[in-house]
Amino acid sequence: MADNSSKPTYSVGVDLGGTKILAGVFDSNYECLARIKTSTKPDRGPEGVIERITRCVRDVVDESDLSMNQIRGVGIGAPGAVDIEEGRVIFAPNLSWKDVPLKKLLEKELNLPVFLENDCKLNTLGVFDAELKSKPRHMIGLFLGTGIGAGIVIDGKLYRGFNGAAGEVGHMVIDINGPECGCGNRGCFEALASRRAIFRTIQSAVKQGQDTVLIDMLGKELTDMRSGDIRKALRRGDKFVAKVIDQAAEYTGIAVGNLINLFNPQVIVIGGGVIEQLEHEMLPIIEKVAKAHALSGTAKGIEIMATRLGDDAGITGGAVLVQRGTK
Numbered sequence: 251m252a253d254n255s256s257k258p259t260y261s262v263g264v265d266l267g268g269t270k271i272l273a274g275v276f277d278s279n280y281e282c283l284a285r286i287k288t289s290t291k292p293d294r295g296p297e298g299v300i301e302r303i304t305r306c307v308r309d310v311v312d313e314s315d316l317s318m319n320q321i322r323g324v325g326i327g328a329p330g331a332v333d334i335e336e337g338r339v340i341f342a343p344n345l346s347w348k349d350v351p352l353k354k355l356l357e358k359e360l361n362l363p364v365f366l367e368n369d370c371k372l373n374t375l376g377v378f379d380a381e382l383k384s385k386p387r388h389m390i391g392l393f394l395g396t397g398i399g400a401g402i403v404i405d406g407k408l409y410r411g412f413n414g415a416a417g418e419v420g421h422m423v424i425d426i427n428g429p430e431c432g433c434g435n436r437g438c439f440e441a442l443a444s445r446r447a448i449f450r451t452i453q454s455a456v457k458q459g460q461d462t463v464l465i466d467m468l469g470k471e472l473t474d475m476r477s478g479d480i481r482k483a484l485r486r487g488d489k490f491v492a493k494v495i496d497q498a499a500e501y502t503g504i505a506v507g508n509l510i511n512l513f514n515p516q517v518i519v520i521g522g523g524v525i526e527q528l529e530h531e532m533l534p535i536i537e538k539v540a541k542a543h544a545l546s547g548t549a550k551g552i553e554i555m556a557t558r559l560g561d562d563a564g565i566t567g568g569a570v571l572v573q574r575g576t577k
């Protein structure tokens with residue numbers, strides 16, 4: 251049967267992170283046909299990283315038994331500030347990038363339309379269109395990883411703000427006397443509840459003599475600690491680690507309460523590596539604290555949930571970006 255639409259139906263989503271590049275091929279229903287992961291190697295500079303992205307895209311298309319001319323476009327999320335119109339990464343500290351014309355360079359290499367977005371906004375689009383089927387009118391995607399960021403959907407549209415920087419909830423100040431944040435402020439949400447903050451709290455306590463099963467698991471230096479190790483320590487009944495995680499969940503609950511007061515969204519979806527590993531432990535506390543901090547009666551019916559897309563939220567969002575951009 252002849253296809254009366256000349257546009258190819260498949261899209262490639264790319265999640266560009268400071269340590270890994272994840273790419274996936276999606277059909278028009280956001281079913282993932284194949285996914286590939288590779289290391290970013292940011293020390294090779296933008297050209298080196300772009301070469302790795304290009305290879306990753308070609309490989310994942312090949313892996314899904316498609317050819318490049320069956321691909322409609324590539325949607326990519328970068329960890330930092332982006333200019334979506336120009337397709338430039340303005341600043342990405344995890345990559346040591348400043349003003350990289352990523353869209354232009356990738357389009358030249360791949361000969362396909364490329365769409366760029368900030369990683370947390372891209373994750374949010376993935377959750378909103380693919381997981382929630384664009385049903386809620388107002389939604390917030392909150393992502394807890396090495397750092398913390400969010401995407402805000404208002405009336406079905408991604409809210410960008412005046413300079414495109416809306417959603418930097420990681421730098422919402424929760425405790426003015428709290429630890430110093432990478433941004434220069436004190437007590438930012440990210441300095442209290444990100445993976446980096448959780449690991450730092452554990453490491454400094456261990457340095458001061460705190461005992462934990464993590465030392466048996468990883469050695470006294472806690473080398474290569476991952477969110478999965480935290481989960482294992484909790485399952486082994488480590489009371490110290492449990493206290494640190496309860497505290498991080500409480501801070502997250504306060505942040506979510508603030509977001510409810512600000513935006514009154516229908517749904518708040520939480521994702522990222524921390525919640526993927528610790529949903530069971532953290533989500534009930536987040537929910538309880540958030541509803542206690544929201545103005546009385548205003549949190550009624552608001553759903554706080556973890557995304558089912560896990561690590562795939564970004565690449566799914568990339569596919570959404572292509573479909574939205576080529577409609």
Ligand SMILES: [Zn+2]
Nearest residue numbers: 421431433438
């Ligand atoms: Zn900050």
